[in-house]
Amino acid sequence: MTEDKKRSLRSQAWFGRQDKMGFYYRSFLKNSGFPQDQFEGRPVIGICNTWSELTPCNAHFRTIAEHVKYGVLDAGGFPLEFPVSSLGEVTMRPTAMLFRNLAAMDVEEAIRAHPLDGVVLLMGCDKTTPALLMGAASADLPTIGVSGGPQLRGVYRGKYIGSGTNIISMSEQLRAGEVTLQEFHEAEGGMNRSAGHCMTMGTGSTMASMVEALGVGLPENAAIPAADARRNHLARMAGRRIVEMVNEDLVLSKVMTRQAFENAIRTLAAIGGSTNAVVHLLAIAGRVGIDLTLDDFDRLGREIHCLVDLMPSGRFLMEDFYYAGGLPVVLRTLGERGLLHKDTLTVNGKSLWENVKDAPCWNREVITTFEEPFKPEAGIAILKGNLAPNGAVIKPSAASPELMQHTGRAVVFETIEDLHHRIDDEDLDIDETCIMVLKNCGPKGYPGMAEVGNMPLPQKLLKKGVRDMIRISDARMSGTAYGTVVLHVAPEAAAGGPLALVQNGDLITLDVTARSLHLHVEAEELERRRAAWAPPAPHADRGWAKLYIDHVLQADKGVDLDFLVGRTGSPVPRDNH
Helix, strand or coil: CCHHHHHHCCCHHHHCCCCHHHHHHHHHHHHHCCCHHHHCCCCEEEEEECCCCCCHHHCCHHHHHHHHHHHHHHCCCEEEEEECCCCCCCCCCCCHHHHHHHHHHHHHHHHHHCCCCEEEEEECCCCHHHHHHHHHHHHCCCEEEEECCECCCEEECCEEECCCHHHHHHHHHHHCCCCCHHHHHHHHHHHCCCCCECCCCCHHHHHHHHHHHHCCECCCCCCCCCCCHHHHHHHHHHHHHHHHHHHHCCCHHHHCCHHHHHHHHHHHHHCCCCCHHHHHHHHHHHHCCCCCCHHHHHHHHCCCCECECECCCCCECHHHHHHHCCHHHHHHHHHHCCCCCCCCECCCCCEHHHHHCCCCCCCCCCECCCCCCCECCCCCEEEEECCEEEEEEECHHHCCHHHCEEEEEEEEECCHHHHHHHCCCCCCCCCCCCEEEECCCCCCCCCCCCECCCCCCCHHHHCCCCCCCEEEECCECCCCCCCCEEEEEECCHHHCCHHHHCCCCCEEEEECCCCEEEECCCHHHHHHHHHHCCCCCCCCCCHHHHHHHHHECCHHHCCCEHHHCCCCCCCCCCCCC
């Protein structure tokens, strides 16, 4: 490496000095056995690890980190692993989403504070991916993403079952008396058979696909199973590549461009991806200064067919998706129809189109053609109307076609506790034509905008064979969930949005084709109700939850904190002594 290149490395502001502070910075790291030449101009690569025993999806990340290190060393770099907050979707309460922005702050500040020239992000569980991308985007060093990969297929009594999707279906079967508790527990043991995130097209798999579509991950990042040795091979190649990226000064903002986000939105539609990706992509885009809006999702995804027959929308699982050819096949299909910005740059130094133009498909049951799609025009739809002035989302590929245009009587639940208390009451005035409305579960109201939008159906209706109803809320739902569920209503009820004013018996019309969500109540009556409305008591008066509630943006803005939008980059801070 030339002397000019050594001087340009950010880490040399720590390690390249021959004075008291250079002694200070180098000497303490030498207690790990690093020789002097390790500090003499090798690019320092931070391996940002979200391993935690409380995050089962990421249980194998110590192994993945080792393979990244091998790759960095292969390429002549200096790898240093560091931990950040790990957001375990299945264990954190009240919701991991409450802590996404906190983890993003952790990532951003850790990158900026340390002697790093480039970063490899290890992410898998739902919120770890957007949190790491948000933080890294604000720091804007050369960055590459390595997802942990999906679990192996779940197996129960000779049939494949999917994480999340079959949890929901079997819990409803248990409530309806169609399966026994012993059968329920037996399925639990067969569902999650390996490390990795949900093997359905849930939020984990969706966001891994977004990493690849954005160009931030290497080809095939999205679908290689966590237990497959090829996941470790990809990690090693990422370690090699990040050293080259540092030498090329290929920072994250050069990859995550407006065109890259448009590619991701169309990909989201084509894979039948999670509605959660909407708030995450909005937040990530905000960190790199791109004005992405809900209208972009509707405009770009409206005429895109769903090409992937995966749960929760279909039959197969991520393991099948990988064996069929994975995301490169989907990207090639979109590109061949002029639905991608082909020349967007990716982290391997090639254009997106160079990476996927020859991608073969090995199973057309799993990945369909554009001419004979799994589900036509099934991208995420953005609804607007007097009930959602700033927008709401629905996932048509997971909804019931007969409910996509429907008028029904509102049955209102003021809080999640109210829902749980009354949902199985035999005297609840509800039938399958009604529309369930849940309030105060948005960013401020829960707080954290929990995945409670796919409300359980009343037990008395389940026993009649009803399996779907229209449900409307300011909450999110798991990417593994399904049903005719309207989510992310903005503004939320706790912020005084029109959702707060809905009463039992009000008529509501959902018209997905017209992209409309309308409350049939006169404006004068709504004003009368608003005058009588009082905001709910705050959930916290100290700590992170208070900071979050005071500064969180609404769903249509990505649910970031107002003071975190944008990027600072990675200037070298002052010395610490």
